[in-house]
Amino acid sequence: MKQTTAIAALAALAQDSRLEVFRLLVRQGPDGLPAGEIAERLGVQPATLSFHLAQLSHAGLVASRRQGRSIIYRADVATMKDLMAFLLYDCCSGHPELCGVGDAAAPAQGPGEPPCCAPAQPKAAGTA
Structure with missing residues (x-):
């Protein structure tokens, strides 16, 4: 946005x-x-x-x-989702606790996707 x-x-x-x-x-x-x-x-x-x-x-x-x-x-x-993403874009940097946005407040964007602002998950050993 x-x-x-x-x-x-x-x-x-x-x-x-x-x-x-x-x-x-x-x-x-x-x-x-x-x-x-x-x-x-x-x-x-x-x-x-x-x-x-x-x-x-x-x-x-x-x-x-x-x-x-x-x-x-x-x-x-x-549009509402885009606005919320715009407002939170710089906030989290992988640390949702900084913004007060946690798993319960930020549901997954789609099936199999992590919640908004969720910390990046480390890759399993042996994956690219």
């Missing part, structure tokens, strides 16, 4: 309502929520919510799709 992209994402999240919207969408998962339901759950006026969703969308943190007459919003997990 480029620094300018990270700054845009952090700026979008640096507002109470937008952070609440993003966290709600993260909890909701890939199915997302219609804009009206987001507004209702958070007690935000639809016009205000539309502005906040546009800011989050411009920063790449939410994606939308049309479903009938509704627009469904979901958190863009890939």
Whole structure:
């Protein structure tokens, strides 16, 4: 992730309502929520919510799709992961305890992969 992209994402999240919207969408998962339901759950006026969703969308943190007459919003997990990786990139240097990031807080990136910021495992004798 480029620094300018990270700054845009952090700026979008640096507002109470937008952070609440993003966290709600993260909890909701890939199915997302219609804009009206987001507004209702958070007690935000639809016009205000539309502005906040546009800011989050411009920063790449939410994606939308049309479903009938509704627009469904979901958190863009890939962008969120990229942002977290950007923020933690220089932190660990193989020592997750320095950042307070441990195995429980940083799950494996995929099957068979070590947790984020996990110390490099020594190679077995006789391997390249």
